[in-house]
Amino acid sequence: MSTVQSVKSSFGKLDERRLLLLATFVPFAAFFTLVWVIPIGYALGMSLFQNPTADAVFVGLSNYVEILTGEEFLLFLWNSVLYAVSTTVLSLLVGLSLALVVNQKIRGGNVLRTMMIFPYLLPTLVVIFIWKFILDPNIGVLNQWLVEWGVIAEPIAFFSTIQWAMAAVAVTSVWKFGSFAFFILLARLQAIDPNLYERARVEGASTWQAFRDITIPHLRGAILIILLVRGIWMFNKFDIIYLSTRGGPLNATTTLPIRVYELAFNGPNFGGATALAGIMFFLLAGVAVVYFKVFEPEKEVAH
Amino acid sequence: MARAIHLDSIRKEYRTAGSVHVAVDDLSLTIPEGSFTTLVGPSGCGKTTTLRMVAGLETPTSGEIAFGDEDVTDQAPQQRNCAMVFQSIALYPHMTVRQNIGYGLKVQGVPKAERDPKIDEAAETLQITEQLEKMPSELSGGQQQRVALGSAFVQDPDVLLLDEPMSDLDAKLKAELRVEVQRLHQELDATVLYVTHDQTEAMTMSDQVILLNEGRLEQFAPPGELFDYPVSDYVARFIGTPSTNLLPAVVGERDGAYALEGDGFAVSAPADIFADRVGESITVGVRPQYLSSEGGEYELTVVAEVVEQLGTEFVVHGHTPDGTAVDVVSTEFGGVEHGDELRVGFDPADLFVFDAEGQTLCHGDDLTKSPPQSH
Amino acid sequence: MALGEGAAGSILPQSLQTRLKRIAVILTAALVAIFVTIPVYIMVAIAVQSPADVFRGGTVHLIVDTLTFRNFRVLLEDTNTVQYFINSLIVTAGATTMSTALAVAAGYGLTRFEFTGKTLAARAVLFAYMFSPIVLAIPLYVIFYSLGLLDSYFALTMALTAISAPFTIWLMWQYFQTVPISLEESAWIRGASRTRTLWDVVLPVARPGYISAAIFSFAVAWNDFTMARVVMSSDEMYTITVGASLFLDRVTIGWGETMAVSLLISIPPFLIAVFLQNYLLQGFNVGGLE
Numbered sequence: 001m002s003t004v005q006s007v008k009s010s011f012g013k014l015d016e017r018r019l020l021l022l023a024t025f026v027p028f029a030a031f032f033t034l035v036w037v038i039p040i041g042y043a044l045g046m047s048l049f050q051n052p053t054a055d056a057v058f059v060g061l062s063n064y065v066e067i068l069t070g071e072e073f074l075l076f077l078w079n080s081v082l083y084a085v086s087t088t089v090l091s092l093l094v095g096l097s098l099a100l101v102v103n104q105k106i107r108g109g110n111v112l113r114t115m116m117i118f119p120y121l122l123p124t125l126v127v128i129f130i131w132k133f134i135l136d137p138n139i140g141v142l143n144q145w146l147v148e149w150g151v152i153a154e155p156i157a158f159f160s161t162i163q164w165a166m167a168a169v170a171v172t173s174v175w176k177f178g179s180f181a182f183f184i185l186l187a188r189l190q191a192i193d194p195n196l197y198e199r200a201r202v203e204g205a206s207t208w209q210a211f212r213d214i215t216i217p218h219l220r221g222a223i224l225i226i227l228l229v230r231g232i233w234m235f236n237k238f239d240i241i242y243l244s245t246r247g248g249p250l251n252a253t254t255t256l257p258i259r260v261y262e263l264a265f266n267g268p269n270f271g272g273a274t275a276l277a278g279i280m281f282f283l284l285a286g287v288a289v290v291y292f293k294v295f296e297p298e299k300e301v302a303h
Numbered sequence: 304m305a306r307a308i309h310l311d312s313i314r315k316e317y318r319t320a321g322s323v324h325v326a327v328d329d330l331s332l333t334i335p336e337g338s339f340t341t342l343v344g345p346s347g348c349g350k351t352t353t354l355r356m357v358a359g360l361e362t363p364t365s366g367e368i369a370f371g372d373e374d375v376t377d378q379a380p381q382q383r384n385c386a387m388v389f390q391s392i393a394l395y396p397h398m399t400v401r402q403n404i405g406y407g408l409k410v411q412g413v414p415k416a417e418r419d420p421k422i423d424e425a426a427e428t429l430q431i432t433e434q435l436e437k438m439p440s441e442l443s444g445g446q447q448q449r450v451a452l453g454s455a456f457v458q459d460p461d462v463l464l465l466d467e468p469m470s471d472l473d474a475k476l477k478a479e480l481r482v483e484v485q486r487l488h489q490e491l492d493a494t495v496l497y498v499t500h501d502q503t504e505a506m507t508m509s510d511q512v513i514l515l516n517e518g519r520l521e522q523f524a525p526p527g528e529l530f531d532y533p534v535s536d537y538v539a540r541f542i543g544t545p546s547t548n549l550l551p552a553v554v555g556e557r558d559g560a561y562a563l564e565g566d567g568f569a570v571s572a573p574a575d576i577f578a579d580r581v582g583e584s585i586t587v588g589v590r591p592q593y594l595s596s597e598g599g600e601y602e603l604t605v606v607a608e609v610v611e612q613l614g615t616e617f618v619v620h621g622h623t624p625d626g627t628a629v630d631v632v633s634t635e636f637g638g639v640e641h642g643d644e645l646r647v648g649f650d651p652a653d654l655f656v657f658d659a660e661g662q663t664l665c666h667g668d669d670l671t672k673s674p675p676q677s678h
Numbered sequence: 679m680a681l682g683e684g685a686a687g688s689i690l691p692q693s694l695q696t697r698l699k700r701i702a703v704i705l706t707a708a709l710v711a712i713f714v715t716i717p718v719y720i721m722v723a724i725a726v727q728s729p730a731d732v733f734r735g736g737t738v739h740l741i742v743d744t745l746t747f748r749n750f751r752v753l754l755e756d757t758n759t760v761q762y763f764i765n766s767l768i769v770t771a772g773a774t775t776m777s778t779a780l781a782v783a784a785g786y787g788l789t790r791f792e793f794t795g796k797t798l799a800a801r802a803v804l805f806a807y808m809f810s811p812i813v814l815a816i817p818l819y820v821i822f823y824s825l826g827l828l829d830s831y832f833a834l835t836m837a838l839t840a841i842s843a844p845f846t847i848w849l850m851w852q853y854f855q856t857v858p859i860s861l862e863e864s865a866w867i868r869g870a871s872r873t874r875t876l877w878d879v880v881l882p883v884a885r886p887g888y889i890s891a892a893i894f895s896f897a898v899a900w901n902d903f904t905m906a907r908v909v910m911s912s913d914e915m916y917t918i919t920v921g922a923s924l925f926l927d928r929v930t931i932g933w934g935e936t937m938a939v940s941l942l943i944s945i946p947p948f949l950i951a952v953f954l955q956n957y958l959l960q961g962f963n964v965g966g967l968e
Contacts (some may be wrong), residue, residue, distance in 0.1 A: 020872055024784060028799075031839070035843075039817035065921060096708075114706055114951060118947070122947055123900065125901075187963050229808065235810075260813060265908075383882060407868030
């Protein structure tokens with residue numbers, strides 16, 4: 001009886017609560033629907049049509065078939081994987097070693113930390129300009145130095161030769177993204193209770209043993225997350241590759257995102273572009289399922 | 304103006320994914336206006352939930368709450384004229400101490416010229432005048448707690464609610480703040496409801512104690528009564544340190560005389576209570592302070608395990624020959640060592656007797672009154 | 679690595695071990711410092727010298743001996759750089775504001791109200807957070823096209839908000855969890871309405887969180903190339919990244935001007951790195967951003 005009363009008479013109280021509820025959820029839901037759900041649904045829809053933006057003809061999954069059986073699809077997929085794996089692993093190694101260094105509280109550690117922010121914050125375009133200049137075959141400083149020191153006889157056009165282009169793009173990417181792993185790992189390192197190391201020392205562990213038995217286990221989760229999330233981002237990377245090589249030379253650096261762009265705007269073949277986008281969507285969804293199952297990241301916010 | 308707090312059949316459930324957790328179950332009681340009442344119990348017993356329902360931060364699943372004659376069950380916390388001191392202290396980190404204390408008044412539209420004298424007065428009472436212009440992060444834990452009390456003080460609430468306000472402080476600060484809280488109670492015209500898991504705080508500060516056990520009311524009584532007349536072994540063990548010793552016993556009968564027979568003792572028992580319980584298992588409770596080396600009407604053997612010194616007293620943790628744990632508090636046992644057998648005496652007037660469910664059958668004074676002539 | 683030197687702990691004396699470790703640490707630090715600094719230095723050195731000085735004699739001279747604003751002047755006179763910057767500022771300001779406001783509202787609502795489907799909401803946010811901007815850009819392009827919104831500030835602002843908001847929402851969601859609800863409850867009990875509590879207590883306390891969210895959304899919008907490339911199609915609407923990306927294709931613009939514009943683009947990130955890095959680091963603690 002009193003429950004009924006409480007519902008009836010507490011409208012006054014609930015009103016403000018409801019209002020706030022609306023004010024916080026409506027924008028959130030509306031935003032997600034407008035810029036994520038609808039566009040993704042729209043793209044998946046388009047991928048089933050030929051020429052979807054003009055005289056759309058429903059073709060079912062044939063766009064997908066066309067993309068998947070295209071002779072270069074495997075090359076693009078391979079490029080994406082190669083690029084994602086190499087840049088992720090390298091930037092993890094750079095970030096990890098530097099995080100270990102800065103965590104030693106050396107003089108200038110703070111300066112080093114501030115310096116590491118620059119590459120990460122520098123717009124991709126600027127990073128490309130700088131590295132295009134450094135690696136330029138005619139006036140680039142690296143070629144100039146290498147020739148001077150006698151390492152190479154002829155300047156190398158790093159960004160425009162088939163065997164070097166991917167490496168050049170990868171180095172540029174690692175330069176920009178190495179600090180991501182650095183900051184996350186540094187935060188984890190600094191969160192390790194120093195008593196653990198003191199206890200290990202009292203119990204007779206060497207520096208190496210302490211590193212292996214305390215540091216590494218504490219970093220394991222963060223390292224896995226970095227590999228996964230950074231890996232996904234690098235797999236999906238568009239701008240850094242597009243700005244440095246546009247996917248060339250001869251598709252040597254064409255990854256799936258680059259291909260999506262080409263199909264959409266150089267074709268234009270929106271059916272094919274959205275079909276490839278759909279394939280990327282399902283790939284990501286597959287990885288996301290694993291991510292959600294293994295790491296349960298939503299536990300951080302929803303109990 | 305202080306108001307009595309009436310709780311009528313309060314029940315609070317939390318539903319999570321199919322399971323229902325009952326935090327408070329059928330709680331009915333009246334807290335007299337202007338009194339200092341403590342809600343005590345182990346963690347998870349529902350005391351904080353009860354306090355939060357009084358504050359209006361939680362709505363009871365069923366039941367009613369009234370302040371005086373006014374039903375406040377459905378009132379928002381803003382409307383109840385309560386003040387609350389949180390366990391986490393909950394000072395606004397972006398406001399100075401002065402602004403923190405005065406925030407409630409500001410919300411109520413009291414102009415600054417009127418706020419300041421009140422804040423100054425509160426600060427003086429709580430000895431934080433010098434901290435008034437500082438930020439909370441610059442204060443020590445004890446000072447922060449004083450600021451929280453000051454905020455309650457200036458509001459002149461009808462009901463002052465304190466949720467384990469001292470649980471994070473050290474013993475010395477606790478003692479100081481206990482005095483402050485009681486002074487606050489004297490100066491304010493407010494009903495104080497104080498939540499703690501520390502029975503010492505409950506026993507020393509309050510007019511009444513509400514002891515909860517898994518969401519249910521176990522006993523609601525003044526501290527002395529709780530100590531001397533527990534309604535169950537739960538109360539007897541929760542109140543007082545070390546906990547009341549519980550000795551298993553059986554009701555025996557020999558030639559029309561009844562006795563509580565345990566390991567090494569047989570306490571004669573009145574027929575009017577025990578005549579129809581012959582053979583039943585019961586528990587005899589005796590506080591460690593009431594066991595003494597200087598004899599008593601009955602005696603008990605205790606094998607010492609650990610001896611702790613507390614000032615002039617010694618606490619012997621031991622067991623009876625059959626293994627029941629027994630603590631003894633006395634000034635006499637300084638030389639006792641592990642493994643020593645002690646003979647300790649007790650008087651029937653100090654005993655509690657509980658039935659197999661833990662409910663009190665009788666207290667010591669029932670055991671000592673002259674047995675009725677006829678049966 | 680640096681710490682690994684201790685592997686020889688049982689053989690080498692303690693002092694030598696410590697010294698070796700120290701040397702390894704400093705060596706790594708120096709290498710990284712050089713690796714990070716030199717490219718940035720090259721940019722600055724070329725930007726502030728005239729191309730004639732830098733490239734005299736067919737090789738690159740990186741020692742700055744004569745300062746000149748020539749490159750910047752060329753940018754001002756011969757290119758639309760000013761307009762590009764204005765466009766960038768407009769869409770960045772819009773996207774930063776929207777993304778931050780959305781994140782604060784969502785973060786508050788998601789932590790303060792109980793509802794079913796929180797896990798789903800969290801997963802949706804995280805999924806979007808990992809999503810490929812170019813894959814989102816394709817349908818957005820078609821939608822904006824059919825709505826006649828291509829080449830507008832509004833469209834680009836929406837697109838930029840779309841790619842930064844998943845992270846800022848996640849950040850504020852996490853941040854609000856660290857703001858004790860008792861602060862709000864204490865205000866309610868003192869008579870402050872929920873809305874008033876929001877202004878007086880919640881927003882001030884959440885300030886470090888939303889500054890951090892604002893910095894990240896600013897960085898995303900300012901750095902963006904992908905969305906601007908897709909959405910903007912006319913020279914006078916290009917943002918600075920798209921506008922400048924076309925410089926190298928022009929005959930009239932050389933490395934001097936290119937580095938000069940790079941330097942200008944880098945100023946806001948530089949200021950953030952120096953003055954607001956603590957907020958940035960806070961963002962990294964909950965996962966960082968692309």
